[in-house]
Amino acid sequence: MKGAEVISKLSTILDGEELVVSSNGNVSRQAYHLLQGDQFYIRGSMGLPVPIGLGLALAQPRRTVLVITGDGNFLMGLSAMTTVAYIKPDNLKIIILDNELYSTTGGQETVSSAIDFSIMIIGMGIDSVKSFDMRDDENLITEMLKDTIHKPGLKILHLKVEDDTIKVDDIPQHPTVIKDNFVKRL
Ligand SMILES: Cc1ncc(C[n+]2csc(CCOP(=O)(O)OP(=O)(O)O)c2C)c(N)n1
Numbered sequence: 508m509k510g511a512e513v514i515s516k517l518s519t520i521l522d523g524e525e526l527v528v529s530s531n532g533n534v535s536r537q538a539y540h541l542l543q544g545d546q547f548y549i550r551g552s553m554g555l556p557v558p559i560g561l562g563l564a565l566a567q568p569r570r571t572v573l574v575i576t577g578d579g580n581f582l583m584g585l586s587a588m589t590t591v592a593y594i595k596p597d598n599l600k601i602i603i604l605d606n607e608l609y610s611t612t613g614g615q616e617t618v619s620s621a622i623d624f625s626i627m628i629i630g631m632g633i634d635s636v637k638s639f640d641m642r643d644d645e646n647l648i649t650e651m652l653k654d655t656i657h658k659p660g661l662k663i664l665h666l667k668v669e670d671d672t673i674k675v676d677d678i679p680q681h682p683t684v685i686k687d688n689f690v691k692r693l
Contacts (some may be wrong), residue, residue, distance in 0.1 A: 510604035530580035546671030554583030592631035
């Protein structure tokens, strides 16, 4: 299963009220085309989906905040995870689409094949992390996504996904338009 297919499944599970933050590059492009709606599709800088999601979750405690991030982005913003672990916002959900690549920029390897994300995150004190290899078995994806989104509490879902180094259509909106439309929903 590829990251885009996970996002496509997510589109059938989200009710439109959630605040979604997606990482720049292919993940945001896919989210823009598959989720639709005025979500925070980050363009440009890496490393920001978890820090922005954390801030949103704290500022909007009654809303479910969903971060969808590539592994490269997750690793670049890793220090914010220690604050997530410290605060444990109940309404924050993080889905890591781990293809072990910077697929957007041509498929260079990230370091993620050498890192056990679950152990790292458990080591931070978060026990609600689940890790699955979707390259071999995609049967439980719907249940895992529903569990992540609908069950209360901080949830981290780490999914190994297939290589998807493909050109995805860019987002036609300027970043300021994306931001302005998103802010209207807060
Ligand atoms: C700070 C910064 N460094 C590098 C880039 C170039 N860049 C854009 S997307 C991307 C890859 C992101 O990797 P990942 O989060 O794993 O997502 P994937 O591309 O695999 O979907 C890179 C290196 C950037 N936009 N910002």
